[in-house]
Amino acid sequence: MGKFDEKTESRLINDIMMLLVTHYGGGFSEERLDKELAAVQAAYEDARLSHTDQVRKSGEPYIFHPLRVAHMAARHWMDFPSVMAALLHDVVEDTPVTLGEVRNRYGEQVALLVDGLTKVTASELNRQELSRQDLKEATYKKTVLAAIEDIRVLCLKFWDRIDNLLTINALTPEKQKLIAEETRTIYVPLAQHLGMGYVATELDSLSLRLIYPRRAKRYQRQVDLVCEQTADYLRKIRAKIMNACEHQRLDVSLKNRWRPFSIAGAREMNRGFVALYTLEVQVDRTRDAYIFLGVLHSMFPSIPGKLRDHLNVSSQFGYQALKTTVQVGEQRMRVEITTRKLARFNESGVLAPGFEFKWDNFRELMRSLMEGESAFDTASLKLASATIQVYTPRGDVRILPEGSSVLDFAFDIHESLGLNARRGRINGRTRLLRTRLLDGDQVSVETSSHPEVLPKWLEWAVTPKARNTIRRYLRNKVRTA
Numbered sequence: 259m260g261k262f263d264e265k266t267e268s269r270l271i272n273d274i275m276m277l278l279v280t281h282y283g284g285g286f287s288e289e290r291l292d293k294e295l296a297a298v299q300a301a302y303e304d305a306r307l308s309h310t311d312q313v314r315k316s317g318e319p320y321i322f323h324p325l326r327v328a329h330m331a332a333r334h335w336m337d338f339p340s341v342m343a344a345l346l347h348d349v350v351e352d353t354p355v356t357l358g359e360v361r362n363r364y365g366e367q368v369a370l371l372v373d374g375l376t377k378v379t380a381s382e383l384n385r386q387e388l389s390r391q392d393l394k395e396a397t398y399k400k401t402v403l404a405a406i407e408d409i410r411v412l413c414l415k416f417w418d419r420i421d422n423l424l425t426i427n428a429l430t431p432e433k434q435k436l437i438a439e440e441t442r443t444i445y446v447p448l449a450q451h452l453g454m455g456y457v458a459t460e461l462d463s464l465s466l467r468l469i470y471p472r473r474a475k476r477y478q479r480q481v482d483l484v485c486e487q488t489a490d491y492l493r494k495i496r497a498k499i500m501n502a503c504e505h506q507r508l509d510v511s512l513k514n515r516w517r518p519f520s521i522a523g524a525r526e527m528n529r530g531f532v533a534l535y536t537l538e539v540q541v542d543r544t545r546d547a548y549i550f551l552g553v554l555h556s557m558f559p560s561i562p563g564k565l566r567d568h569l570n571v572s573s574q575f576g577y578q579a580l581k582t583t584v585q586v587g588e589q590r591m592r593v594e595i596t597t598r599k600l601a602r603f604n605e606s607g608v609l610a611p612g613f614e615f616k617w618d619n620f621r622e623l624m625r626s627l628m629e630g631e632s633a634f635d636t637a638s639l640k641l642a643s644a645t646i647q648v649y650t651p652r653g654d655v656r657i658l659p660e661g662s663s664v665l666d667f668a669f670d671i672h673e674s675l676g677l678n679a680r681r682g683r684i685n686g687r688t689r690l691l692r693t694r695l696l697d698g699d700q701v702s703v704e705t706s707s708h709p710e711v712l713p714k715w716l717e718w719a720v721t722p723k724a725r726n727t728i729r730r731y732l733r734n735k736v737r738t739a
Contacts, residue, residue: 270325271302277332294338301342308353315428330417334606340410343371351376374404374411406621416457423464438465453607455577463518474519480527481516502553513538532590539595547595558584577604646697661720665691668703669724678705692718
């Protein structure tokens with residue numbers, strides 16, 4: 259992770275300050291900006307003092323961890339209280355500092371965020387002793403409950419987890435794999451829900467490197483080899499593209515993107531360049547993206563069937579871009595075109611300025627996940643990270659997890675409609691309740707005069723809301739029988 263000296267520490271805190279000024283300086287008065295920056299400086303100095311003489315298992319001074327977490331927070335448009343909380347996020351858990359002291363010095367917002375990132379203890383639950391798993395599940399619930407109130411808690415948790423995964427080598431391989439599996443189960447789907455596709459990819463890739471270390475090393479060697487072999491080729495192609503854009507007076511940014519390690523990537527790595535590389539293109543406006551696509555296709559033949567337009571309507575995984583593949587000499591090359599604004603959305607999701615996020619849907623999903631049979635319904639969480647849009651007969655849009663059935667749709671409309679559902683109509687045709695819905699379907703539900711709920715409905719439903727309601731109904735039916 260680099261050097262652990264005063265020069266590096268100074269560079270990190272200076273970078274954090276510069277990012278905050280860049281993102282917020284234009285909207286704040288000079289007086290307010292100075293006040294906020296002074297508060298961040300104070301949080302940094304308090305964190306440094308609190309963690310004095312503390313080192314991580316890797317041997318690095320502890321302060322570098324909160325500094326890197328704060329740096330990621332600032333880079334992704336998080337605000338002043340979030341950056342202060344990032345700097346202080348471990349002081350309550352790992353030092354004598356209390357939450358009350360944080361609240362008195364930095365206010366309620368920072369205290370709420372720090373508390374949301376602090377692990378639950380047995381004493382908090384009025385229990386003398388709890389298993390490690392019970393404490394972990396209680397911490398999940400605490401974090402999610404805090405995120406329902408303030409999404410910044412969850413975003414800070416992502417940066418904390420990314421840095422932990424990057425600096426995990428001092429732990430045993432068994433412990434590393436447990437943390438990696440937990441990340442893939444909980445935090446990757448949550449990042450996808452928040453539209454943070456690149457964050458989800460980073461978390462997933464870092465986790466998989468710990469679970470499959472030898473496979474990951476082989477993959478990285480192949481990427482490095484292809485990168486070296488194509489360096490001159492890419493320089494020439496990028497220069498040719500930039501020259502064509504200058505003639506069209508198109509302001510473009512080009513970025514090389516090598517595919518992060520994944521199971522799918524490892525399977526395809528022997529295909530070489532086309533499977534491992536994407537040319538990322540950013541322009542100012544949506545119109546410019548389509549103009550660039552025309553310029554690109556006039557220069558290099560496009561591969562039929564490889565064009566995907568997710569510029570105006572995001573893909574099920576949340577990114578917004580034009581994707582195409584072109585034949586450039588002997589190589590096929592993937593190209594992804596987006597606007598600079600949408601690139602921020604793709605990278606930072608809910609945190610990016612102007613990103614439209616459906617808060618009510620997220621809060622409802624989180625609450626229903628916590629009402630499940632397990633402490634935290636991780637299977638439903640993962641399933642719900644890819645979504646479809648379906649329509650009521652009146653044209654109202656309902657967003658459901660991919661794989662949802664007519665029964666899920668009924669419960670999404672209303673609990674009583676789900677319980678009394680008999681069959682559905684999809685695009686005008688009568689269908690069974692277990693029929694899976696596709697993106698764009700128009701759906702209506704036919705009902706009975708009384709509930710006809712059966713245990714097998716639990717096999718047909720995938721949404722937490724539907725499954726929880728069905729379970730409650732069946733349990734009550736048994737009790738009253």
